[in-house]
Amino acid sequence: MKKDDLLKLDNQLCFSVYALSREITKLYRPLLDELGVTYPQYLVLLVLWEEESSTVKHLGERLYLDSGTLTPMLKRMEIAGLLRRDRDKEDERTVRISLTEKGEKLRANAYCIPESLLKRLGSEEQEVDRLLATLRGMIQQVQQQIPN
Amino acid sequence: MKKDDLLKLDNQLCFSVYALSREITKLYRPLLDELGVTYPQYLVLLVLWEEESSTVKHLGERLYLDSGTLTPMLKRMEIAGLLRRDRDKEDERTVRISLTEKGEKLRANAYCIPESLLKRLGSEEQEVDRLLATLRGMIQQVQQQIPN
DNA sequence: TACAATTTAATTTTACACAATTTAATTTGA
């Protein structure tokens, strides 16, 4: 790549990833509105649908989000009746997160969300899996310790 | 894919894209801090470094951002001395955006930013180009009119 | 045992994102 091209917007991997992420969020929004949740809340629910119970720390690890983002989000989800936040008795720093019935029930109506993207892409499952693996590998690479 | 797997976080393309985008932003942050700009401001600058002059509308088209996001951002960049915002005399709805000398000078120190990602990924240029093309195609696919 | 170090979540601050709405300017069509 010529040096001049290095700073062209269309050559920025970061921008394509960023823009795609936002476009997917936008695609999902009307469907998520029907569920009554925002996109990051949907991601929280995905984790909780997989696991009986979680903690703020664990959700943060799975979603690469810190408690600055999670705490207000979880509070709003608690207020909305989707989950409960309980201080762990054995270690009071830890806050356990568990779904309510209401939160669990939402799962049944959530299949349309990933399906909408797969339909839009019209790709073979294999292609999607390969891309997923690529992206996950990249996340690990980017997350590596900064040598500075 | 089994129906049950459809809602697993690790199978969500949307999450991988979202997480990667945020990790790249995080990687860039210290470098951008030295330039004195945020990541979205960096994207604005990339467009302006390519073009003599732009408008809020055009920046929005290139970056898929609306004026709710752009206007405050551009205002802060104007205050920081990076660019100017001028009402177009022929169509007063239009606001022209142009770089100051200070804004232009930043370009020379910006090469390290995309380079940091390429170095972290250690990929061949061809691989990156192919991935870029894939992601750009996906953006178009997701952006297509909603058939509802 | 006492205290320093570390951990967990909460809080504070700043900057986005985006839907909805508003304001002002321009274009369109009768």
Added chain:
DNA sequence: TCAAATTAAATTGTGTAAAATTAAATTGTA
């Protein structure tokens, strides 16, 4: 020509993100 429709940017309101900081709890070590 003029009102209706459309456009461009600004504003409003809500919800993230993330760095920095704080408060409380727990762990590690002398």
